[in-house]
Amino acid sequence: MILPVILAGGSGTRLWPLSRGNYPKQFLKLNGEHTMLQNTLSRLDGLDHKPAMLICNEEHRFIAAEQVRQLGVEHSGIFLEPVGRNTAPAIALTAFKAIVQGADPLLLVLAADHVIEDTPAFQKSVTAAAELAKQGKLVTFGIVGNKPETGYGYIKRGEQYQAGFVVDSFVEKPDSATAEQYINSGDYYWNSGMFLFKASRYLSELKAFRPDIYQACEAAMQNQNNDLDFIRVDKTAFEACPDESIDYAVMEHTKDAVVVPMDVGWSDVGGFAALWEVSKQDESGNAFNGDVKAVNTKNTLVHSYDKLIAAVGVEDLVIINTKDAVLVAHKNESQKVKVIVQELKNEHRSEATFHREVYRPWGKYDSVDSGDRFQVKRITVKPGAKLSVQMHHHRAEHWIVVSGTAKVHLDGKEQYLTENESVYIPITSVHALENPGKVNLELIEVQSGSYLGEDDIVRFEDRYGRVAPSEKN
Template sequence: MILPVIMAGGSGTRLWPLSRGNFPKQFLTLSGKATMLQNTINRLAGIPHEPVMLICNEEHRFIAAEQIRQLGVKHNGIFLEPVGRNTAPAIALAAFKAVESGQDPLLLVLAADHVIEDVSAFQDSVIRAKELALSGKLVTFGIVGNKAETAYGYIKRGQLYQHGYVVDSFVEKPDFITAEAYIASGDYYWNSGMFLFKASRYLSELKVYRPDIYSACELAMKCQNNDIDFVRVDKTAFESCPDESIDYAVMERTTDAVVVPMDAGWSDVGGFAALWDVSVKDTDGNVFNGDVKSVNTKNTLVFGGNKLVTTVGVEGLVIVNTKDAVLVAHKDQSQHVKAIVGQLKSDQRSEATFHREVYRPWGKYDSIDNGERFQVKRITVKPGAKLSVQMHHHRAEHWIVVSGTAKVTNGDKDILLTENQSTYIPVGVIHALENPGKVDLELIEVQSGSYLGEDDIVRFEDRYGRVEGK
């Protein structure tokens, strides 16, 4: 049986300000109604498989769990990497977990942030690769390129082998002239970063070629901690693991690497130009998302966000509006957006990491306004959800219910609040907020005090495992 392993890491720099450090592109809805992660799961529907296993970091765990929950599908656990160590160690964790119960499934390793336009072609390639993987081969999927592309690594194919080709070599990102020669030859594919192999086979090759990675991951897995949907491994052991990609650690060294071609309209959406490439365009080559009005505009990508965006007489631009930032760039220069993120990080600007709207396991909050000694948030609590039992040393809070019903613990009192009702939480008072209803609870929170940081929270009880700094 196939066990999909979905890699959902990412730093959120290339599609800023849509993506941020705490909300990278795999969690974005770039077209349609599903996010990139959800689309990755949905396109598995035509392939017999076990529930997916997800690998992400601590900061993204609740977003990932919520997006899987929205699909109404089961999963085989959400692995939380204590630190990023690249793909070879991450896949090793999944492989060790897969063989724990004596099974030896085929691991279908996928990235959560890829676009695949032809789902049937994707599924056909996976099914064709299955026999190769069952025979002990380590299969990588090579994308049939339609143009010279310098942003991708390449795979050179060797002799024909069943439904694929023996891998001759992996090639680093080339210059444009070299890339043109690769595409013209027909012997090279884009390196997709997708794989299919037996869990035990990957581990055995890793042990041969990178025993240091194998040992560190094996040790990390010996001290697992299961927390609701999440699987944590030993932090100290995993931190000692070298940072290495699966290509360098295994695929470039093994003698059993096979490439299966895939012609499925694939893109890793490495920037706004790539996003424009794979999006549906109007007759003027424009891609508009949101409330956009234009005159004499061509080949332009606009994300309107929560505002009306208008353009007049422009061509080849990227315009992105979010609640707290606006980006205007020439499409041909949009790959340099990460330099802006670098400046923001150097200036310790929160916009590099956080959206104004922040998701939590119980819902979300939107920081509407703030000043020297106050902050105003719009808080949404999902039905049945509850915030932690907590207190603050430096701030008081006023809660005003906009819609729904709030069950509030305020010191030694438990009260119910409905529309237009409010309560006041003094500094140092233990409190909690819960939505006992069947519809979203919306409320306005006004914070006031000498310090308003999110780290001024002392949690006493929390159903999401965040007590004691979690």
């Protein structure tokens, strides 16, 4: 039986301002009605597999869980990495977990942020690879490239082995001339970062070639605990684990590596040029998302989320509008957006990490306005959800209900508010907000005080397992 392992960690910067540290590209709807994570899960439908196991960062846990819930599929648990340690340790955690549960499944390792256009061809390659994995082979999937690509690593194939080829070598990202030679030869594939192997075989090879990673992950699993849908491992033990990819740790050393070709319309959407390529384009080569008007515009990517964008007489541009940032770049230079992100980080600007709209397990909030000693937010609370019971040392709050019904807990008393009704929350008052209704609760929150930071929260109760001061509720 196949156990899909979805790697949903990471916080890419190459698609800023769409992708941010707290809401990276795997959780975005970049190419269709579903997010990239949801598309990854959906393309498993039709394979004989167990519910997928996810791996993500601690700060993304509620986003991942909510997107799986929205899709209406089951999962086998969501591993939370206390710190990022790359793919080799992440996969080891899931392998240990699978074996402890009394099974030795085939682990189908997939990235949550890849585009695959041909799902039947993808499933055909996986089915063929499964037969090899059952024999103890460690299978990687090689993408049949359609152009010289310098942004990917390559896999050189050796002699044919059943449905695949023995891996001759893994090759680093080449220059343009070398990449063209690789494509023309027919002996090289793009390295997809997808794998299939028995859990036990992966662990045995990891133990042989990188016993330090094996032992650190084994120790981390000794003290695991479950929290709602989430699986937490021992933080100290995992922090001691080396940071290493599966390619370097295992695949480049094992004698049982096999590559199965995959021709599926694949992209890792590693930048805006790649996003433009996989997006639906009009007759002028434009890919528009949102409210866009264009005249004499060619080969341009435009994403607009809250306002009209008009493009006149431009070509090969990337124009991205979010609620708090606008990016304009030449398509061929768009990879350099990471330089801007680094500058924002150096200046400790929130735009590097946070969208203006921030998602929480109970809903979301949008920072509408702020100034000296005040901040205004639009808060959305999902039906049946409740924010933590809390208090603030430095700020008071005023809540005005826009739509829905609010159940307000304030210093031991309860009251209900409906549209156009409001309540004042004094400094140091113990309070909580709840949506008892069947539709979303929308309200405006006006904060005022000497300090409005999101760490001015003292929690007393929380149904989502957050009991220490942190970011907003």
